[in-house]
Amino acid sequence: MTNTITMSALYGKLSKIGLKQDYIRENGLPSWWDEELNDKSVAVLEGAGYIANNLNLDLKSLLVPEEEVRFNPPPHTKFKQHNSNNKEHPHIAQALTSRVTELISYGTEINFTPIPTDVKEIRKEIITTHTTVNLKSLLEYCWNKGIIVGCFHNFPKKAKKFAGLIQWQGDRPVIILSSQHKHSARVTFDLAHELGHLALGHLEEGVLVDEEIEVNCHDDDEECQANQFATYLLLGDCDNCLKNKKFYNNKQLITHAKKKAQENPTVEVTSIILNNAWHNDNWGFANKALNTLDHETNGQKIINEYLADRLDWDKFNDESYEYLEKVLGV
Template identity: 45%
Template structure:
């Protein structure tokens, strides 16, 4: 027998996880959803399916009146800093896990192992950047070698590492600043920091790249609440030093005020993603969900309207 549940029941159950109705309507339901549909039992069942799919929830638990809602099983996860698996962290955990799944599915790439020697990686990145410049620009790069966000993104995608930015977490949910997840035999890095500053986001990306290069995560998922330059954790210290030795300025991550010289970092990251996603692989709902949570400009940038 098909279970019967009202929309108010669904909203109440999801509020137990800290996911409020406004967020559900904005991100977890399709654009054609309206209040009239919330009074129709068949439509509510369909809506529950969309919510479960987009947020990574177990549909059976969502529909059962006498069960709390549960997230689908997650891969083995290493938590850093103050994270512990409670509902405030599991919501963010589930959202980024679902996005990483979708991005891994929608991009075709083969992961190439990266060296543990940070100087070797730095040399590879600078050589690639130099080759892309006209001759007069190469002289400037030689005098003042710098690695910025776009150079890091070029390197990551070249190595088969997908990178995206997502920070649209529900209110009252403990956000995630950075995470690495393995899907389809390759890593996906998600940067969840709210910063727009490219320099700050570049440091976070270099930090996560350090975890991969140093072998801190070879399967499953690593979740970081924040990148702490003073963390006593050995792996965190090594990842920070990796980013610094790569040529990133640690003052960028600790600065309270964003630099006006490096705006729009989030858009830069997701523009790279948009150019590499095979949008035809997604069904209409997945397509729309990616547009919503990653930004409409993402699709428009590659001519998708």
């Protein structure tokens, strides 16, 4: 085997499961890899080890020519899929995320404290030390309870994606957000939604994958419960406080949202705007309003900066360090 294995052969096998050469070169192999090593069997064996380690692959299946490449067996997984006509699940995205989850859990020294099932208790606890429930105050709450939070969406282009994931690593939960939303209000809602699943006992082991986080959840009681949890956590009694008022431009929406925020000082203006869009399908004005108020904020970056500050980077070998640094964008 060591006399015949080439990187070209590995690329060919990996492409059959949706991992193309460019993706492997960028994410599976270390930056020092040189194309001159592609036909040197000993070097390729080492490279295969890096690919398998970073991308959660079974190394034997990668190296044995007659075997199809497979990911390492996942924990028991509960998929939350809203389109019942589409039976495809984001298995590749989950497998890649599970590896990142393992790494950041390994690099973090915190203990999990079970959280209340009553969202009012959680909101009250956050408000005792923060002015409003926003992304930063919710992140601090999660980390103080031993809940690891990160953002990761570094997937192959054609792989089916998901919005959020909770994975138990030993006795600790890890929440990974994976949508492309950058507005802090939307990222905060997604985090609150996943926290709702955790608080309400929807996942006690294994993995829960939210393929989408949408207002239309009538076919899934747990999704509706997580949405209700997130809504109250962020807005308290201010849910749908703008009701069905018609807005003619984003400036008018901002003006009314600010007025309601003044009346409800523990609620963020951006949360009110997002909430209005959910109730009235007013996404055009809402997105323009969020761009105006939140144009320099990147919610994903905030989450991963919190994560990076809490990782013990010295625990990782050079290749895992480089991989995490790249995919977390820190």
